[in-house]
Amino acid sequence: MxxxxxxxxxxxxxxxxxxxxxxxxxxxxxxxxxxxxxxxxxxxxxxxxxxxxxxxxxxxxxxxxxxxxxxxxxxxxxxxxxxxxxxxxxxxxxxxxxxxxxxxxxxxxxxxxxxxxxxxxxxxxxxxxxxxxxxxxxxxxxxxxxxxxxxxxxxxxxxxxxxxxxxxIMEKDDLRYAMSFGEDQFGGPDWADLMTPDRLAAARTGQHVPLLRDVTGAPLRRxxxxxxxxxxxxxxxxxxxxxxxxxxxIAMTEPVDYGRLAVLVNERTGAPPVDIETPFHSNWLDCTKAAHLLGWRPRVDLETLVDRAWSYRRAAGEARTTWYPG
Known part of the structure; x- marks a missing residue:
């Protein structure tokens, strides 16, 4: 091969x-x-x-x-x-x-x-x-x-x-910084597109955790x-x-529920959640076919993902890398 x-x-x-x-x-x-x-x-x-x-x-x-x-x-x-x-x-x-x-x-x-x-x-x-x-x-x-x-x-x-x-695809502390309200936010969505400047400033000052809601008002699942x-x-x-x-x-067994994610982050850090209305739809990628035909199942669930992201500590000089383009 x-x-x-x-x-x-x-x-x-x-x-x-x-x-x-x-x-x-x-x-x-x-x-x-x-x-x-x-x-x-x-x-x-x-x-x-x-x-x-x-x-x-x-x-x-x-x-x-x-x-x-x-x-x-x-x-x-x-x-x-x-x-x-x-x-x-x-x-x-x-x-x-x-x-x-x-x-x-x-x-x-x-x-x-x-x-x-x-x-x-x-x-x-x-x-x-x-x-x-x-x-x-x-x-x-x-x-x-x-x-x-x-x-x-x-x-x-x-x-x-x-x-x-x-x-x-998540690695290291990606999830932690995807949930950040600071300038170090990784990925999206851009909070400035979903929040007024005053609300965003307050969220940054208060060290909050975002609780995204879908078009129905329920916690977003992605x-x-x-x-x-x-x-x-x-x-x-x-x-x-x-x-x-x-x-x-191929995905986690269940989509990440931002309500549950906010609870887990709050339990770990004490950061209070802040509701963010979005135009997004909750989706669920069904991975049954991969399990049935290939025997593949994800090993990392939400709790493990949070634990890895908030436990990871970057070494001196280990910059966050944006892998695109190329």
């Missing part, structure tokens, strides 16, 4: 490579990382090809003898890069993969943005047969296009493609997943016979 990993130097990739080394290398496997903006050191089991995912020559060099692809590379809201990286890059990868006689499976790490997570209303848990209804922005659009391209290459050329559809569970799903799907040409939702 020879595995090509794109996005190997990113958030998921940095956790994935050690797991692949443990799972695949004892059986004689090798890993190739295609790196562009960031790079890493080669080892006995890891080789690095430098170049853009949109460069056919670089991709062909990286694809040589590859049996499996784990495609993690993406750009967020970067219109100037979206076409080259997410669309042309996906096309170049798939063309090289189908021309490779050793090719066996192509695994795409997709996103819940393709079904419009919390932007679109669903009256039941969201399964893999739900229509693609991306939320606004070029990132969500490109994730839809990537999924469709992989499916069509399966129809047109018989490629074995597998899609793992993930929500917001899906998250810990990076360890994403890595486990990727390793499982890599060569599982029942993953062939299938799409799987």
């Amino acid at each position: 020879k595995i090509l990993v794109t996005g190997a130097a990113g958030k998921v990739g940095q956790h994935l490579l050690p797991a692949l080394t443990t799972a695949m290398i004892p059986a004689g496997g090798r890993i190739v990382a295609l790196c562009h903006n960031r790079t890493m050191s080669e080892t006995d089991h890891l080789s690095v090809v430098r170049g853009s995912i949109a460069d056919p020559e670089a991709v062909a060099a990286a694809m040589d003898g590859v049996t499996h692809v784990l495609h993690l590379a993406a750009v967020k809201e970067s219109p100037t890069l979206a076409i080259d990286v997410s669309i042309k890059g996906m096309f170049v990868l798939l063309e090289a993969f189908r021309a490779n006689p050793a090719a066996r499976r192509f695994v795409l790490l997709g996103g819940d943005c393709s079904v419009g997570h919390i932007f679109q209303a669903y009256d039941a848990p969201i399964t893999e047969v739900a229509p693609r209804r991306a939320y606004p922005g070029c990132y969500a659009l490109t994730k839809v296009i990537e999924e469709v391209m992989l499916e069509q290459y399966g129809h047109q050329y018989g490629i074995d493609g597998c899609i793992l559809r993930s929500p917001w 899906n998250f997943i810990h990076v360890d569970d994403v890595v486990a799903a990727l390793v499982t799907a890599l060569d599982h016979p029942d993953a062939a040409r299938e799409t799987f939702n």
Whole structure:
């Protein structure tokens, strides 16, 4: 087995490579990382090809003898890069993969943005047969296009493609800072879009914890997943016979309820909750299919996620990294 990993130097990739080394290398496997903006050191089991995912020559060099692809590379809201990286890059990868006689499976790490997570209303848990209804922005659009391209290459050329559809991926203290009212807030939503300046200033002064409410007024429920569970799903799907040409939702067993989250944070820190009305819809990504066909189940629940986020202490000089673009 020879595995090509794109996005190997990113958030998921940095956790994935050690797991692949443990799972695949004892059986004689090798890993190739295609790196562009960031790079890493080669080892006995890891080789690095430098170049853009949109460069056919670089991709062909990286694809040589590859049996499996784990495609993690993406750009967020970067219109100037979206076409080259997410669309042309996906096309170049798939063309090289189908021309490779050793090719066996192509695994795409997709996103819940393709079904419009919390932007679109669903009256039941969201399964893999739900229509693609991306939320606004070029990132969500490109994730839809990537999924469709992989499916069509399966129809047109018989490629074995597998899609793992993930929500917001958490590591280290991400959740803690996603809940921050300070300038150090990580991710979204931007509180200034949902609160008046006076309320936001008061929340910052009082060290409050946000309690987001959905369009019905109930505590918002949205899906998250810990990076360890994403890595486990990727390793499982890599060569599982029942993953062939299938799409799987992967997320925490239940969506995070912001009411319950506010209680847990309050118990840990004493921070009082502040209600925030939002235009969002509560959604539930149904992961039954992954459990049934792959035997994959997430290990990190809400309590564990909170405990890890609030217990994590960054080492001196360990900056918070925004992994996009590249």
